[in-house]
Amino acid sequence: MPFINECAVEACSYNVGSACHALAITVGDPPHARCDTYFVTSFEGGDPAATGQVGACKMADCRHNSRLECQAPGIAVGPGREAADCLTYSPR
Template identity: 60%
Template sequence: MPQVAVCQVADCAYNQDSTCHALAITVGDGTHARCDTFFTFPSKGGDAAATGRVGACKVSGCLHNVGLECQAPGITVAALQDTADCLTYTMR
């Protein structure tokens, strides 16, 4: 599972110091490469000893997507407009 190398979405409940601490995230809603695991919460969560990984990707049109699994060596997540998006997304 590829690592979430950088997460620039500071207000995500799983983000601590630009590091994702969700054990695994899901990317995409079928058409858009957003981080479906993103949400805000009054306190931070996740496993502080772990760095998040991509558990599933539902954007089949991405160059890195093989069988709904991300094959990129790592991804970057950032806030674009009102969503947390996978910046590693590359259209086929």
């Protein structure tokens, strides 16, 4: 599973210091490559010792996607069309 190299979505409960601490995220709700794991609450979530990874990607049209699994060496998440988008998404 590729690592989330950077998350620039400060409001997400899994983000601490621009690092995602969700064990795994899901990307996409076609036709948009949003981070489906994005979550805002008053407390921090995830495992502080873990670096988030991409567990599933529903963006079958992405050049990094093979059988709904991300094959990119790593991804970046940040503000885009939605509050938290996969900035590595690239249509074929």
